[in-house]
Structure formats: structure tokens, C-alpha cells
Amino acid sequence: MSRLISSLIFLVFFVGLVSKSNASSSFRYSHKHVAFFIFGDSFLDVGNNNYINTSAxxxxxxxxxGETYFKLFPTGRFSDGRLVSDFIAEYAKLPMIPPFLQPGSSHNYYKGVNFASAGAGALDDTFKGLVIPLKAQLRYFKSVATSFQQNLGKFEAKLALSRAVYLFSIGSNDYSSPSLSSYIYADYVAMVVGNTTAVVQEVYKTGARKFAFMNLPIFGCLPADRISDDSCNQEASALAALHNQVLFQSLVKLEKQLKGFKYSLFDFYSSLSEIIDHPSEYGFKEEKVACCGTGRLRAIDSCGGKREVKEFELCDNPNDYVFWDTHHLTEKAYKQLAAQMWSNQTKTSNSGFNLGPYNLEDLFHATYAEDSHLELPSCVTSFVSS
Structure with missing residues (x-):
């Protein structure tokens, strides 16, 4: 009995020392919030490309x-306002997650950071030299994980990283690459998805356990890809569907292979298809024409007049439109997608559009105590069990 009491006294003393040693470095860190880390392309980029040498x-x-929400202060978001990740952060009671490259953003790392880069792909050669490819985003994340260890201590950092949620939206730009034509589609898709899951496994090694994914949208129905009679390009959509099938199968495998791996997979493809097929039910008046651009369907990528074509038209009310520009959605559309991702609610589908076992609300509310991979430091467990 006396040995048991001594063991308990030592355990309380040890935990007290750990808490005290971390007190000075964790003044900005709280167990009450779950950090949000974001990887991807223009669907999630909140301004990282503002700080690199790239093209218009x-x-x-x-x-x-940004004119709907940010008014005269455009942030670098490819929309008239906020993106999916902004609304998810709001649901999770977090502030807007800043871009990693934004000067002075490091003080927000404990609540998360955004690594996404417009034009980025899972392959390094996609828009090479103009974007932050997924592997470079991984390097940025590892530097953040290292700073967690330095500031919080190894155990507390692992705890924080395991509680965090990691959102990925990547792959769309890889299929605009000229090199695609030299591959069999199935081989190319396997390469894109393989690169993505390789990065996911590297993030997992840092202690991450809760992952969220957006699959690819229905390519052929974006304004830029519709064919001459304004109907959807079936070949382009089939390629996105193939990617999505392989991604789904890969995540099922990862769940079996990686202990504690939890994931949400949002069916961006089907959700956007549903909105396009039933625009009025979602509060939209125009599902084919972009709000900002020029030419047929405003599908020429000229929004803002900074690119090759300088002339552009701007609609009167973005809230009437599904698409903001040739490839991207309006804030109103992104808000609806975020609501579906968060709680699986949708106006016309009873089953929702989350293909994984969890939705985002589940992931954010899951606590570290549910994750069997977490253990006390070995010096504690060995002493108590002796």
C-alpha cells in the first residue's frame, strides 16, 4: 500500500513539473481549442501566393x-469573399486561419495555419516555379511541428498535433498539366493520388490523426470547361470522377494501415453537381455563367484585368451566381459547401455528401482521450506499472 501511495505522489509531482516547465511557453496555447491546418490549392489559398514570385x-x-466581404482589401482568396476553410474555422470557433507566409502570422500557429497555394498540385512539376507544391507545403508544416516541440515540449506538442484537424484540397491543377497527354489516365491518377497520400502519411508521422479531404469538383461543368453548346464536358468530368474513386479507395486503405487515423471525405464533385442541377433550390439564379470574366459564359480568365485579357465584366449580385470566375465559386456557394462538410446537412440529399466515416464536426469534437496512440511518457508508465 505504501508503495502505491508513493507511486501516486510521484506521478502527481511529475505532472506538476511538466505543467510548470511548459507554462512559460504555452501562454498562447489552450486545450480548449483544436488547431486547424490547411493544405491545397486555390480552393483554399487565403493569400500565400501574395508572398511568392508568381504570375497574375x-x-x-x-x-x-474579395469585394463582397473584404471590400477594398482583397486578400488573395479566389472568390468574392470567404472560402470553405474560413467558414469551417468559424464553426469550430476559431479565428480566420492566416496564410503561412504572411509576415507576423507565427503567433497564430497554435490555432492553425494555412499552407495552400493557388495553382499548386500534388506533383512538383505542376506550375513549377510559380506555386508552392504540396511537398513544399509539407516542409512548411514540419517547421511548425518542430516549433511546437520547441515551445511546448515533445509530449504536449504531440497532444496538440493529435487534436488538430488537417484539411486537404489538392489535385485539380495536376490535370491541367501538358504532361497528362503522355500518360494513360489511370497511371497518371495513381501518381497524383499516390503523391497526396504520401504527404498525408508524413503529416501523420508528426502525430496528426484527424484528416479531412475535399475530392475534385465536376471539372466539365466549370465555366472554363463547358463545350461550345454550353453543356458540360463529359471527358473532363470523367477524369475527375476517376481521381475521386482512387482517392476514396486510398483513404479506406490508410484507415486500415494507420492506427488512430480518422478521416472525413467531402464529395465536392456530387455536391457541386447537385447545386448546378438544382440552382433555385439553393438560392441561385445562374449556374453556368461566371460572375466575373469575359466572353461566352464569362469563361475567359480575365477577372480583375491583371492577366493577359484586360477587359472583364462583373455581375451586379454575386449571390445570384454559383461561380465567381472561370474556375472558382462565390462566397455563397462556398458557405453552403462548408455547412455540408461540417454537419452533412443538405437541402436536397438525405444522405449528404460526406463519403468518409466522419464529418468535420465529428473531427473537431473528437478529443485526444479517444485516440489510443497517445501514451504517458515512458518514465511515468514504467514507474507506475512496476
């Missing part, structure tokens, strides 16, 4: 981008 096609830091 990969930038959205000029009017009228």
Missing part, C-alpha cells in the same frame, strides 16, 4: 476579388 494567373489580391 495565380494571384487574386486585387479588385474585384
Amino acid at each position: 494567373y495565380q494571384l487574386a489580391n486585387y479588385w474585384p476579388y
Whole structure:
């Protein structure tokens, strides 16, 4: 009995020392919130490309981008306002997650950070030299994980990283690559998805356990890809569907292979298809024409007049439109997608559009105590069990 009491006293003393040693470095860190880390392309980029040497096609830091929500201060988001990740952060009671490259953003790392880059792909050669490819985003994340260890201590950092949620939206730009034509589609898709899951496994090794994914949208129904009679390009959509099938199968495998791996997979493809097929039920009046651009369906990528074509038209009310520009959605559409991702609610589908076992609300509310991979430091467990 006396030995048991001594063991308990030591355990309380040890935990007290750990808490005290971390007190000075964790003044900005709280167990009450779950950090949010974001990887991807223009669907999630909140301004990282503002800080790299790139082309106007990969930038959205000029009017009228952001004009609905950010008014005269465009942030680099490819929309008239906020993106899916902004609304998810709001649901999770977090502030807007800043871009990693934004000067002075490091003080927000404990609540998360955004690594996404417009134009980025899972392959390094996609828009090479103009974007932050997925592997570079991984390097940025590893530097953040290292700073967690340095500031919080190894155990507390692992705890924080395991509680965090990691959102990925990547792959769309890989299929605009000229090199695609030299591959069999199935082989190319396997390469894109393989690169994506390889990065996911590297993030997992840092202690991450809760992952969220958006699959690819229905390519052929974006304004830029509709064919001459304004109908959807079936070949382009079939390629996105193939990617999505392989991604789904890969995540099922990862769940079996990686202990504690939890994931949400949002069916961006089907959700956007549903909105396009039933626009009025979602509060839209125009599902084919972009709000900002020029030419047929405003499908020429000229929004803002900073790219090759300088002339552009701007609709009167973005809330009437599904698409903001040739490839991207309006804030209103993104808000609806975020609501579906968060709680699986949708106006016309009883089953929702989450293909994984969890939705985002599940992931954010899951606590570290549910994750069997977490253990006390070995010096504690060995002493108590002796």
C-alpha cells in the first residue's frame, strides 16, 4: 500500500513539473481549442501566393476579388469573399486561419495555419516555379511541428498535433498539366493520388490523426470547361470522377494501415453537381455563367484585368451566381459547401455528401482521450506499472 501511495505522489509531482516547465511557453496555447491546418490549392489559398514570385494567373489580391466581404482589401482568396476553410474555422470557433507566409502570422500557429497555394498540385512539376507544391507545403508544416516541440515540449506538442484537424484540397491543377497527354489516365491518377497520400502519411508521422479531404469538383461543368453548346464536358468530368474513386479507395486503405487515423471525405464533385442541377433550390439564379470574366459564359480568365485579357465584366449580385470566375465559386456557394462538410446537412440529399466515416464536426469534437496512440511518457508508465 505504501508503495502505491508513493507511486501516486510521484506521478502527481511529475505532472506538476511538466505543467510548470511548459507554462512559460504555452501562454498562447489552450486545450480548449483544436488547431486547424490547411493544405491545397486555390480552393483554399487565403493569400500565400501574395508572398511568392508568381504570375497574375495565380494571384487574386486585387479588385474585384474579395469585394463582397473584404471590400477594398482583397486578400488573395479566389472568390468574392470567404472560402470553405474560413467558414469551417468559424464553426469550430476559431479565428480566420492566416496564410503561412504572411509576415507576423507565427503567433497564430497554435490555432492553425494555412499552407495552400493557388495553382499548386500534388506533383512538383505542376506550375513549377510559380506555386508552392504540396511537398513544399509539407516542409512548411514540419517547421511548425518542430516549433511546437520547441515551445511546448515533445509530449504536449504531440497532444496538440493529435487534436488538430488537417484539411486537404489538392489535385485539380495536376490535370491541367501538358504532361497528362503522355500518360494513360489511370497511371497518371495513381501518381497524383499516390503523391497526396504520401504527404498525408508524413503529416501523420508528426502525430496528426484527424484528416479531412475535399475530392475534385465536376471539372466539365466549370465555366472554363463547358463545350461550345454550353453543356458540360463529359471527358473532363470523367477524369475527375476517376481521381475521386482512387482517392476514396486510398483513404479506406490508410484507415486500415494507420492506427488512430480518422478521416472525413467531402464529395465536392456530387455536391457541386447537385447545386448546378438544382440552382433555385439553393438560392441561385445562374449556374453556368461566371460572375466575373469575359466572353461566352464569362469563361475567359480575365477577372480583375491583371492577366493577359484586360477587359472583364462583373455581375451586379454575386449571390445570384454559383461561380465567381472561370474556375472558382462565390462566397455563397462556398458557405453552403462548408455547412455540408461540417454537419452533412443538405437541402436536397438525405444522405449528404460526406463519403468518409466522419464529418468535420465529428473531427473537431473528437478529443485526444479517444485516440489510443497517445501514451504517458515512458518514465511515468514504467514507474507506475512496476
